[in-house]
Amino acid sequence: MSTHKTSPPLPVKRATACESCHKRKVRCDLNLHESTRECCSNCRDSQTPCLPHTRKRRRVDSETDASPLPVEVKKARPLTDGDGPGTPAQQASYLGRSDYLTAHLDIDEDDATHYRGPGLRAGAFHPFEARIRRNVSSLEIPRGTLRQSLLRNFLHWCRPWMPLVSEADLERLDAKNQDTLLVTAMLVAGSIVSSTPEVVDHGRRCYQRAKVLFYTNAEQNHLYTIMATIFLQWLNPSGPEHVSIDNSSFWLRTSVALAHQMGLHREPDPRMAEAKLRRRIWWTLVSRDNLIATSHGRPRAVNAEDSNVRPLRVEDFEGGDDDALLFMQFVQITSILGDMTEHYRRGTLSDRKKIDLENSLRGWLNAVPSSLRLYRPETGTETKTNRLTEYNFKFRQLHVLYFTALIILFRHDNKDDPPAPVSLLAASFISGIFEEYLTHEDIPHLSVTSIFYLMVAALLQLSYQRFPSLAAHRNEEIDIMRLSLDGLKKRFPSAIGAERVVNQMMKQSTTVSDTPQSIQMMLTPEEAEFFAPFGPELCRQWGSTFDPRAAAPARMGDFTGVGTVNVNPNANANGILTSAMVGRGHQQEPQVIAASTGEVAGPVRSDSMWDNGGALLLSQDDEDTLFSSERTLDTVGRWWWADWVPEADLDFFSKSL
Template identity: 30%
Template sequence: MNSPQAAPATLSPGASRAGQRGEKKRRGGEACIICNKRKIRCTLSQGIKPCENCVAFGYQCVPRERKRKHYTIVDAQAVEDLGSSRPPPAPAVPVFSPRDSIQEESNRVQTPRETAEFFADILNSQFSGARAPISTSSAAAICPTVSNLNVTTGIIAPSEVVSTPTRGYLGHSVYLGHELNDHEESAAQDNTDIPHRSLTEDDWKVLHLRRAFDLPPRAVCESLVATFIAKCHPWMPVVEDEILSRLQYGNMNDTPVLLLQAIFMAGSRMQRSASALDHASVQDYYNRAKVLFFANYEHDPMTLIKAVTILQYWNPSGPEHVSIHNSSYWMRIGVGLAFQIGLHRAPVKLPHDNHIRRRIFWSLFARGSLLSAGQGRPRAIHIEDCTINWPSAEDFPANDKISYLFPAYVRISGILGDLTRWYLRGCNDASTRIPEFEAALRNWIRELPGCLRMKGSDGRNLPYDPEARQLYLVYFTAISILYRPHLPSRSTRHSQATIGSTIASSCVARLLEDSLARGDVRDGVAMHAIYALIAGIGALSNYNYPLLWAASQAELKIITLFLAELAKTWQTAKGTLRILHRLQESVSMFKNVPDPPPLVIGDFDTSLLEPFSTDLSRKWPIIIAESAVNPKYRDITAMTRGRAEKVGSCGLNGGTDSELWLGDDTAPIGQVDLSPPSIMSNMFEGISRDSLYSYGNWFLEDSLL
């Protein structure tokens, strides 16, 4: 028979009264002093040391000391520190993220409203000198345990789980051997050298003073989000459709506050309604997002990249100014973060967010390519270094227009970026590279989906589509650069136009004219100023060609009006207007020459214009009509053959078989008014040659300016 005294030794602590008492007393020791005092759930009971609440608020987490000495579980040093006269550290800003995990409803000691009030009391007591107290709703929006709290109903919505890996991408094994893979894995698992990421008291004061957590009313939120979806999202689809769907109805739960402020900034930047900006200005939203970013408030890499990509819409000044607020600055921060987490590499195992990863990376690539062309600076992403797949319609859950628009936009932006890089590197191997660029442009226009074309299969022009026409602005700009004209210079004393640049720049002018007529200019971005400038250069190159110059005068007027209207939204357009005026003055110094140079025809790939009607350009019908009288130029008349044969020079001053007469002389350039006084007064003062280097003057001849 077993001894009854031995039985308790084999039972669990809860099997006897003494065991129950011991468990009850032990439960008291499984909470820290702070959580026990506030009567909130402590994660020490789950084996998490220090507890999440103390980590969030920067307190020293000390387990609660039992009243009976023999149950003491606090070491002497901790007790000494606790009883010292030194006050506890001031609470730092919590690592608040609306996607941080929350505790289960059954584990909460307090109601959500009580918890929100508790955090609001703590924050207000610590920062009573701030401009405005933190309300319960504000605390609910930023508190880690009540980030999804509906302060009206007291209900917590399910949290969105953060699954983005924080490990940085390392590519050493590519060139040092695959043996490094295991060592890199082990190094990534060692977190002992990661600095503590809690914010300081000063950080939190700055966040509060900057009103970083202020959110607009529901009506304003819906308006700004609608503008963002319509004007920004097609070109930067970096936000998941599920998040945008929630925001459309004013539901800001589960969305990181940094991402919210970035979306509101971009939406307000493109917003036409002034009433939507009564709650906060564009700069207010930008400052809130910026302070959240630099305070290290958000730790999810994907959220950080999304936010900085969207922040490129701020761009308060032109590229002639060195700034940490312009598009190129934020774009390169986004590219650097994207490289850190390996967005440029095709993953071995497809993550669940693979589609959004591709959308984010290619948004950065397209933007970087356009900025390189617009500023004449090195491109941030070189496609040779990337193995990630190109974007496709499969990256978008809804088979809508954006699923076709964005891949086409990325491709044509990449072609323009390639052209820019080729020019910046000295135009080497022109006999090989030019046909390659022509083939790339030809394939792009032929593979364009029907919903993005300007002309239907029956030959009729399709209805006006502003998004599709933005693609064609890039396309015709690339053609203008590929067949770059030469403006008059001190050495040549005359301009030399090309068929490709003449027609392409004329098409851009017509697209800008349509945008002016429909009031869509302010829907454009700063890059539109560069498209207009390059079109203006193409028009100025026709100065020595009489009949073409007549059409150029009208196009220059349109370009000037477009830039003046665009300058109301984007400062870049003001600098572009200065450059266009400077070019006008430079060209006007050279008189019309009696024997102008030939109009370059032979190297133009006429198939690049096949999908378009001749009425898209003022000069295209003129060239066709005049060339029709000379059988030698039937390739230009038909516009159907792939690459026109070399047909020699085409003079403009006489009646021989090798000459093309384009009309009588027209008004000299000095009589063309390119600057409306009401808009352009004092705009051209103080322009210097150095400032032109910020506007991609790689497209111009150095001797001109």
């Protein structure tokens, strides 16, 4: 007696789209909300029912049951230890072309990935690549205590701004005693922020090794590859003035290209094991992109409109991460700075957008947690005062970004106007913070973008040298800038270009006549909000704005001996130079109404520009550096020079560039 076996029914394949999106032939994100039983974003926006679409396979004819065709049904294989989130089999490339390609049938992007290309061979390499990797092993990299020291440097100085590897992760990776691409990249970053000059050569060898490992596909975990390219951005062997494939700008765009391939710009499925890491990687790339684009005056590599990754939350970080709040605030302020400079570069900064940026900065300042603030309110006093907190290197770096944004946003377009009070105070704060860096010997631990912050503050300070009434403390602040740039250029050649810019500006400032105007700096109530949580300890110019006694108005007698002065009929009875607030667009800005305006009879001595109780003394080496006959001027960041340089200087710049 023969038994008749009935073929088991073929499984029903559940598609990743809902019925509505399937009919409209648009991409559906229903699978991202499956665990929460929410509808897809398209149905939510259109307020239509969201029903999962099921795609059925063709049924086998019942007449063929007696002799069924051999059908192989693949069963889901349980994950093994070797199938971690980083294995190539689990890392499909992201494709979004179905959003704009229509067809009569479904476009199954998942099915399109079911083939194995030459680049997906796990553990297999071209013989030529394998030979290169064997040769690179001859590059000796740090071992023993030096290796541990570099890794500690990375964790302490670099990781707060790219929190992708924890100390436990590093111990696990380093325990294998394998010089992988990820570990080698961390050694490179650790060598950059080291206080020991002897490790520079070790860092270069590690970098050469990392490049070989990257270009020979030695790392099979694509997330690790992206993380390694992020860490390599700490190295900048050449400045932005020169085209290079070894600087942070190049590695940033490499990181972004890989991130787009992996779909890191899309909100990850919460069920993914590495969902939190993917978010941290993406926002690290966004912050790096904003900083590098701002420092170089170039387009950003990431378009925020293409991403739907939600902002970071504390739960996206590993438990006990003390730098979680710091990094979240860091991402926000870099995004504001990136948006601002992009509007300036494109010429799209309208009054409305400027108001929005001002509100964004106020919102950021108010949202900074008390644990990260520079000052804390002082209790038990009759007047509301703030006291400077204990020195914290990371918190100082965070606020330097804020002050840099203030300088750029409130700069005056008219080169003959005195500096805006907001920009003046912000530049003074940056000077005070860098003075703390020098005192605590933390200059070697700064990132390369600190060069840009220094240059922004230094150019602002040099721009008001022609106003004698603002001469207080300017020599001290400029000296701090020069000392800081001198320390940074020992490890970042791009600081040499910034130093040349500052030196040329100093040279030109000595040829500009003093302006016989006394400036009384005043803040509007709205502008004062930008400094409400701060105090005078880090700002030498604080008294000129917030202490009326420190900025007494000048009188006609103050200009005795200067030269022939034509009296302004609009001057007040006492001949006092006052400031009036005039509206320009939405913003109230100070405009000096000089009681004495006129031509200075005869040139003003250059040393008077530096007279602050004593002339500025320059050594012969300083004079050779500052007043060199070379007329070349590096072009980094010149997108905002023109608004700060007097007209006489623009002729010099146009001949030099």
